[in-house]
Amino acid sequence: MSAAAEERGARAPWALTAPALMLFVGVLLIPLAMTVMLSFHDWGQYKGIEPVFILKNWHEIASDPYYAEMFWRTFRIAILTTLLTALLGAPEAYILNRMSGRWKSFFLLVILGPLLISVVARTLGWALLFGGNNGLVNKLLMSVGAIRSPIPFMFTETGMVVALAHVMMPFMVLSVWAALQRLDPQIENAAMSLGAGPMTIIRRIIMPQIMPGVLSGAIIVFSLSASAFATPAIIGGRRLKVAATLAYDEFLNTLNWPLGAAVATLLLVALVLIVVGSNALIERRYAEVFR
Amino acid sequence: MAYLELDRVAKQFGAQTVVDDFSLSVGKGEFISFLGPSGCGKTTTLQMIAGFLDPTRGAIRLEGKDLTAIHPAKRGLGIVFQSYALFPHMTAAENVAFGLEMRGVPRSERAERVRAALAMVGLAGYEERHPRRMSGGQQQRVALARALVIKPSVLLLDEPLSNLDAKLREEMQIELRQIQRTIGTTTILVTHDQNEAMSLSDRIVVMSQGKIEQIGTPQETYEKPASAFVSQFLGKTNDFAGTIDRTVSPTLLVAGSWRAPAPAGLGGPVTVSIRPERIGFGDTGLSAKIITRIFQGNHWLFQCDSECGPAIVIRQNDGQAQPAEGDAVRLTWRPEDMSVRARADA
Numbered sequence: 001m002s003a004a005a006e007e008r009g010a011r012a013p014w015a016l017t018a019p020a021l022m023l024f025v026g027v028l029l030i031p032l033a034m035t036v037m038l039s040f041h042d043w044g045q046y047k048g049i050e051p052v053f054i055l056k057n058w059h060e061i062a063s064d065p066y067y068a069e070m071f072w073r074t075f076r077i078a079i080l081t082t083l084l085t086a087l088l089g090a091p092e093a094y095i096l097n098r099m100s101g102r103w104k105s106f107f108l109l110v111i112l113g114p115l116l117i118s119v120v121a122r123t124l125g126w127a128l129l130f131g132g133n134n135g136l137v138n139k140l141l142m143s144v145g146a147i148r149s150p151i152p153f154m155f156t157e158t159g160m161v162v163a164l165a166h167v168m169m170p171f172m173v174l175s176v177w178a179a180l181q182r183l184d185p186q187i188e189n190a191a192m193s194l195g196a197g198p199m200t201i202i203r204r205i206i207m208p209q210i211m212p213g214v215l216s217g218a219i220i221v222f223s224l225s226a227s228a229f230a231t232p233a234i235i236g237g238r239r240l241k242v243a244a245t246l247a248y249d250e251f252l253n254t255l256n257w258p259l260g261a262a263v264a265t266l267l268l269v270a271l272v273l274i275v276v277g278s279n280a281l282i283e284r285r286y287a288e289v290f291r
Numbered sequence: 292m293a294y295l296e297l298d299r300v301a302k303q304f305g306a307q308t309v310v311d312d313f314s315l316s317v318g319k320g321e322f323i324s325f326l327g328p329s330g331c332g333k334t335t336t337l338q339m340i341a342g343f344l345d346p347t348r349g350a351i352r353l354e355g356k357d358l359t360a361i362h363p364a365k366r367g368l369g370i371v372f373q374s375y376a377l378f379p380h381m382t383a384a385e386n387v388a389f390g391l392e393m394r395g396v397p398r399s400e401r402a403e404r405v406r407a408a409l410a411m412v413g414l415a416g417y418e419e420r421h422p423r424r425m426s427g428g429q430q431q432r433v434a435l436a437r438a439l440v441i442k443p444s445v446l447l448l449d450e451p452l453s454n455l456d457a458k459l460r461e462e463m464q465i466e467l468r469q470i471q472r473t474i475g476t477t478t479i480l481v482t483h484d485q486n487e488a489m490s491l492s493d494r495i496v497v498m499s500q501g502k503i504e505q506i507g508t509p510q511e512t513y514e515k516p517a518s519a520f521v522s523q524f525l526g527k528t529n530d531f532a533g534t535i536d537r538t539v540s541p542t543l544l545v546a547g548s549w550r551a552p553a554p555a556g557l558g559g560p561v562t563v564s565i566r567p568e569r570i571g572f573g574d575t576g577l578s579a580k581i582i583t584r585i586f587q588g589n590h591w592l593f594q595c596d597s598e599c600g601p602a603i604v605i606r607q608n609d610g611q612a613q614p615a616e617g618d619a620v621r622l623t624w625r626p627e628d629m630s631v632r633a634r635a636d637a
């Protein structure tokens with residue numbers, strides 16, 4: 001190959017990826033960098049945003065316990081949601097996987113169907129069922145005398161966890177399902193022929209092998225829950241804020257963009273650290289199963 | 292009395308009969324192969340013995356006891372799966388130890404038996420390896436050790452060697468036979484490789500479409516095939532159309548210009564089967580022309596066009612001059628080397 005052709009050969013990959021690369025830089029990296037920069041700007045009720053470099057916003061987040069509590073609540077909700085989806089989703093995927101042909105595809109559709117419905121619609125459904133005195137379920141239970149006062153759901157962390165778990169369940173089921181597909185179809189028979197009972201097979205053979213699936217599902221659910229906006233906004237409203245709804249409020253209600261940017265940046269950094277860290281841990285721990 | 296007995300076992304999936312009227316008695320310590328083309332019901336039969344499938348009809352007995360009434364986990368059979376089905380999250384030693392653990396064998400004895408089992412299959416020193424870090428042959432050995440360590444009453448092998456390359460397969464065949472001879476476990480091997488069945492087993496069960504075609508020693512099934520299917524399936528064979536002439540005395544079997552005294556009992560149109568390696572070139576016999584001549588190291592393979600249709604001849608490479616392509620030859624064989632069956636189509 002001549003030198004010119006070689007040079008052309010070396011440039012070709014760059015030239016070919018340039019459009020996608022520019023899109024990536026344009027719509028992701030630049031806004032992200034601007035958000036980070038924004039978090040160092042000053043803001044005042046009357047003067048608006050001032051493009052100076054100060055640590056005021058970061059200092060406020062670090063010193064005011066309100067933010068610590070809010071971030072702690074955000075991650076608590078995300079962790080509980082993750083646990084709930086894992087606890088329900090893993091057995092669900094296993095049962096689904098054992099069903100025979102037609103039922104399997106039907107129930108897979110039932111599980112994935114909600115993905116086709118907007119998160120807002122699904123969350124509003126919960127509000128209709130449990131929202132205060134007028135919620136359908138609450139009304140019914142109160143009219144038969146099972147409960148005195150409505151079950152607290154709206155504006156509670158429990159409500160948020162339940163609604164989020166509902167929204168996130170398909171991701172967990174799919175992730176565990178993918179891990180189940182990798183199992184040798186004869187593996188349970190093999191364990192059975194060696195004398196293992198059904199519970200032993202699940203505990204000693206199936207669980208360890210689908211654990212990577214559960215954990216990668218957990219990472220997805222955790223990061224989506226921690227940064228979720230629609231569900232916390234509807235269930236928690238203004239009263240029970242999480243990081244995403246707080247950042248939204250700072251941007252659009254208080255108009256304190258720099259503070260909102262600081263909150264958003266902190267959430268992003270924390271999430272990236274948690275996800276990358278746990279992913280590395282999982283891959284090390286389950287190297288044998290992943291290969 | 293038979294050690295393991297299958298009595299008119301049948302299996303249906305919906306309306307489809309996959310195994311039918313399968314009767315077999317296996318002696319203690321015997322090595323049996325189920326041989327047949329893909330989809331003939333070998334795996335299904337094996338899975339019924341293992342207990343993963345219930346027979347639709349018939350009985351399976353082990354030492355006279357009804358095996359179908361016993362849960363698969365309690366049958367105490369050793370099984371090696373085609374895919375090995377090793378537990379990927381456990382080391383080789385943990386895989387082998389699993390069955391002992393389920394039987395409540397104390398830890399120290401367990402370790403000793405696992406070590407011995409892995410050593411027996413030639414994997415001493417591989418105790419801490421995970422299956423995914425092992426070669427196909429090594430995984431296969433772990434699977435074998437895992438099945439054997441529980442001292443199974445019967446060892447069931449479902450095409451255990453089919454994933455290995457030709458050379459390794461041959462090595463494992465020899466090793467498998469040696470191990471089986473040493474410990475004397477009654478063994479059933481499923482295979483669609485006729486060489487494997489012949490070199491390993493005491494008896495071969497040739498199956499086709501869910502039915503038994505023939506049960507016999509490797510020599511019997513090869514030399515005296517009970518049906519056209521068996522003779523075609525077990526190695527290459529030549530089928531020539533012939534007739535038995537009972538009007539002359541002594542009665543004569545005629546195939547083209549080849550003739551011999553007729554065997555007793557048959558008359559009219561017949562099929563004459565001869566193995567390619569039993570045919571020689573002579574001065575009299577079936578006239579044929581050599582189409583192609585292929586050198587295969589230790590033997591020559593001739594494809595001929597004879598009066599009775601295409602014929603294959605195999606000659607040992609013994610240094611003698613061989614006929615060339617295009618030569619006209621006469622094919623001849625000893626009458627005792629052929630098998631003669633009544634011809635159905637005539």
Ligand SMILES: Nc1ncnc2c1ncn2[C@@H]1O[C@H](COP(=O)(O)OP(=O)(O)OP(=O)(O)O)[C@@H](O)[C@H]1O
Pocket residue numbers: 304309327328329330331332333334335336483
């Ligand atoms: N669960 C099932 N439902 C319906 N039909 C089945 C089922 N399992 C097997 N069969 C059918 O039974 C027949 C025999 O299958 P089997 O697996 O026993 O064949 P095999 O002899 O082991 O073939 P191979 O050499 O390809 O493994 C096949 O025609 C197959 O399609």
Ligand SMILES: [Mg+2]
Pocket residue numbers: 333334335
């Ligand atoms: Mg099979």
